[in-house]
Amino acid sequence: MPLPRPHRRKLLHTRHVELRGYEREDGLIDIEARLTDEKTYAFGNEDRGGINPGDYVHDMSVRLTITPDQEIVEALASMDATPYAICPGVAPNMARLVGLRLGKGFLKSAMMRLPGPEGCTHLRELLQPLATAAFQTTVGLKTGFDNKTAIEEPALTHSLLNSCHAYDEQGPVIARRRAPAAE
Incomplete structure (x- = not known):
């Protein structure tokens, strides 16, 4: 906005x-x-x-x-x-x-x-x-x-946890990233 x-x-x-x-x-x-x-x-x-x-x-x-x-x-x-x-x-x-x-x-x-x-x-x-x-x-x-293919989302590292609102370890982004991948 x-x-x-x-x-x-x-x-x-x-x-x-x-x-x-x-x-x-x-x-x-x-x-x-x-x-x-x-x-x-x-x-x-x-x-x-x-x-x-x-x-x-x-x-x-x-x-x-x-x-x-x-x-x-x-x-x-x-x-x-x-x-x-x-x-x-x-x-x-x-x-x-x-x-x-x-x-x-x-x-x-x-x-x-x-x-x-x-x-x-x-x-x-x-x-x-x-x-x-x-x-x-x-x-x-x-x-x-x-430079030719899309890459996976970067791995979640410990240094990212709690570094901002989105990476709040209790928030939805981290919960989704920690969830096991659906097959």
């Missing part, structure tokens, strides 16, 4: 977040995220001499390269538009994520490796959707997805 019709309003800000997952020829997986922010009005900015309507205030990307079992083997960031000239200086710190495994505890560990001034709020914000995009990307690889 769509949101109710809004009151009359004027657009001021647009944020786009795009995520893509790729299977590489070498068996690794690339998960890429890009975040852009733009305003509908001009405003002053000392480092950039002002920002015009439609110019990106932020244009930042992250690529995590992971193994099929979700271990990060490469982490890269680019910061093509930032409000301050010094911002891109933290992009190389994204490499500190190498060795972490996506899954339970990932975000906490990532925040410890990219704390406050050693990281970027916007790059850190991309880590949650990157992790879920990695799951969505790799689920087909684990079930034998071949």
Whole structure:
């Protein structure tokens, strides 16, 4: 169901977040995220001499390269538009994520490796959707997805239980998934 019709309003800000997952020829997986922010009005900015309507205030990307079992083997960031000239200086710190495994505890560990001034709020914000995009990307690889045939519903894993409303272990989706298949 769509949101109710809004009151009359004027657009001021647009944020786009795009995520893509790729299977590489070498068996690794690339998960890429890009975040852009733009305003509908001009405003002053000392480092950039002002920002015009439609110019990106932020244009930042992250690529995590992971193994099929979700271990990060490469982490890269680019910061093509930032409000301050010094911002891109933290992009190389994204490499500190190498060795972490996506899954339970990932975000906490990532925040410890990219704390406050050693990281970027916007790059850190991309880590949650990157992790879920990695799951969505790799689920087909684990079930034998071949781009030609439909695959079975992914196996129910312990990490999914109680992770959201649909996966409530006392709810109807889990009851149906646990029920023996009818012959």
